[in-house]
Amino acid sequence: MLKIRVIPCLDVKDGRVVKGVKFLDLRDAGDPVEWAIAYDAAGADELCFLDITASHEDRGILLDVVQRTAEACFMPLTVGGGVRTVDDIRALLLAGADKVSINTAAVKNRDFVKEAAEKFGDQCIVVAIDAKAVGPGRWEIFTHGGRNATGIEAIAFAREVVSLGAGELLVTSMDKDGTRSGYDLALMRAIADAVSVPVIASGGVGTLDDLVAGVREGHASAVLAASIFHFGQHSVGEAKRHMAAAGLPMRLDT
Amino acid sequence: MSAAPTIAIIDYGSGNLHSAHKAFERAAREAGSDARVSVTSDPDAVRRAERIVLPGVGAFADCRRGLNAVPGMVEALEETVRGRGRPFLGICVGMQLLATRGLEYETTPGLDWIGGDVAAITPADTALKIPHMGWNTLDVRRAHPLLAGIPTGADGWHAYFVHSYALTPADADDLVAVTDYGGPVTAAVASDNIAGTQFHPEKSQKLGLALIKNFIGWRP
Numbered sequence: 001m002l003k004i005r006v007i008p009c010l011d012v013k014d015g016r017v018v019k020g021v022k023f024l025d026l027r028d029a030g031d032p033v034e035w036a037i038a039y040d041a042a043g044a045d046e047l048c049f050l051d052i053t054a055s056h057e058d059r060g061i062l063l064d065v066v067q068r069t070a071e072a073c074f075m076p077l078t079v080g081g082g083v084r085t086v087d088d089i090r091a092l093l094l095a096g097a098d099k100v101s102i103n104t105a106a107v108k109n110r111d112f113v114k115e116a117a118e119k120f121g122d123q124c125i126v127v128a129i130d131a132k133a134v135g136p137g138r139w140e141i142f143t144h145g146g147r148n149a150t151g152i153e154a155i156a157f158a159r160e161v162v163s164l165g166a167g168e169l170l171v172t173s174m175d176k177d178g179t180r181s182g183y184d185l186a187l188m189r190a191i192a193d194a195v196s197v198p199v200i201a202s203g204g205v206g207t208l209d210d211l212v213a214g215v216r217e218g219h220a221s222a223v224l225a226a227s228i229f230h231f232g233q234h235s236v237g238e239a240k241r242h243m244a245a246a247g248l249p250m251r252l253d254t
Numbered sequence: 255m256s257a258a259p260t261i262a263i264i265d266y267g268s269g270n271l272h273s274a275h276k277a278f279e280r281a282a283r284e285a286g287s288d289a290r291v292s293v294t295s296d297p298d299a300v301r302r303a304e305r306i307v308l309p310g311v312g313a314f315a316d317c318r319r320g321l322n323a324v325p326g327m328v329e330a331l332e333e334t335v336r337g338r339g340r341p342f343l344g345i346c347v348g349m350q351l352l353a354t355r356g357l358e359y360e361t362t363p364g365l366d367w368i369g370g371d372v373a374a375i376t377p378a379d380t381a382l383k384i385p386h387m388g389w390n391t392l393d394v395r396r397a398h399p400l401l402a403g404i405p406t407g408a409d410g411w412h413a414y415f416v417h418s419y420a421l422t423p424a425d426a427d428d429l430v431a432v433t434d435y436g437g438p439v440t441a442a443v444a445s446d447n448i449a450g451t452q453f454h455p456e457k458s459q460k461l462g463l464a465l466i467k468n469f470i471g472w473r474p
Binding site for chain 1 (some may be wrong): 385387388
């Protein structure tokens with residue numbers, strides 16, 4: 001049986017982890033590769049790097065991080081942030097990323113999703129959808145960390161990018177992100193039920209029960225979280241055991 | 255000049271071979287093998303290799319075109335793998351290419367080393383998502399040296415899958431393992447010195463490293 005995936009996400013700026021605090025026994029808590037190795041050992045099912053480096057010129061640093069991670073961890077790695085062109089995707093895949101997440105570029109130009117999927121295969125194109133509630137049962141796409149409204153309805157957008165070849169959707173509620181009050185379950189469910197591809201729930205996890213709810217009520221195939229893992233509140237192993245105890249199919253043989 | 259045997263991972267423009275390269279190197283090291291792992295698009299390097307690995311991601315037809323586009327590669331594979339019986343491992347679409355035909359988007363001829371078609375997965379439960387993406391267990395249909403020592407079944411180890419199409423071998427003897435995704439889906443095939451996995455051993459942590467080590471020691 002296919003298992004539910006737990007995906008820790010690291011924000012990386014200029015090749016360094018931001019937001020993380022020193023709780024694991026890492027020699028260098030700012031080194032994403034050390035985090036990747038620790039999460040790998042803890043049983044993470046995939047890993048996600050979100051690059052928040054401001055300057056596109058400093059891309060080489062991220063590529064180096066991806067390459068060193070791929071050398072050390074034999075697990076799937078998704079990299080997002082600042083992916084604008086087919087060349088950006090190619091560079092990340094060649095460095096060792098398995099999947100690349102596209103956000104603003106997909107909103108600005110839907111054909112980019114199609115071009116990317118045709119070139120590299122659906123399986124490695126993740127579209128990251130940042131959405132905010134604008135009314136009951138209605139969400140809109142926002143870009144630039146939730147600051148810029150686009151007027152695009154989220155569920156229609158999700159359907160469209162899947163029809164263009166997105167192999168997976170990473171759905172983040174901008175209302176919930178950083179609140180630790182749980183995923184926007186109605187948003188997750190609305191999108192997961194509308195598309196044929198897997199949905200990764202993101203934004204708002206505060207407790208391990210939130211992860212369970214993301215799957216059971218949000219119908220997500222995978223759950224992504226950052227702070228509950230980075231701040232040492234819970235380990236990935238604890239999260240997976242908790243989800244298994246709640247009756248979800250989890251991979252516990254790590 | 256080193257006379258160490260080589261494991262050739264074929265580079266034909268289908269995706270990233272970095273992690274496959276590193277995983278094979280690590281498995282060789284852990285297995286105490288002195289084999290050298292090379293990523294190559296040189297047919298002569300394939301002819302010289304002791305073992306051959308054909309990876310592949312993306313669509314069947316694209317991969318087939320990519321393989322055909324490397325001058326002399328298909329001939330080198332036919333000669334070395336089929337003619338001289340060198341151990342061969344296909345991974346993901348590299349495994350699917352062993353089939354008679356691929357039916358993704360268009361009908362494309364495969365290498366036809368393992369009879370059968372590659373067709374869309376159609377889970378009985380329509381709520382199941384496509385692609386089949388993530389970690390799943392293996393059910394053995396025929397014991398095989400590549401799976402030696404790897405716990406299988408519902409409580410066994412997990413392999414990492416990402417695919418929407420699967421190879422169904424025409425001859426049931428070629429089916430080594432399946433995984434359950436709304437019904438049995440081919441996970442591993444083998445015939446003589448030729449084997450393939452739908453999952454990605456290079457992404458499957460301990461199961462993957464164990465399988466790669468088994469491949470490195472395989473004497474079909």
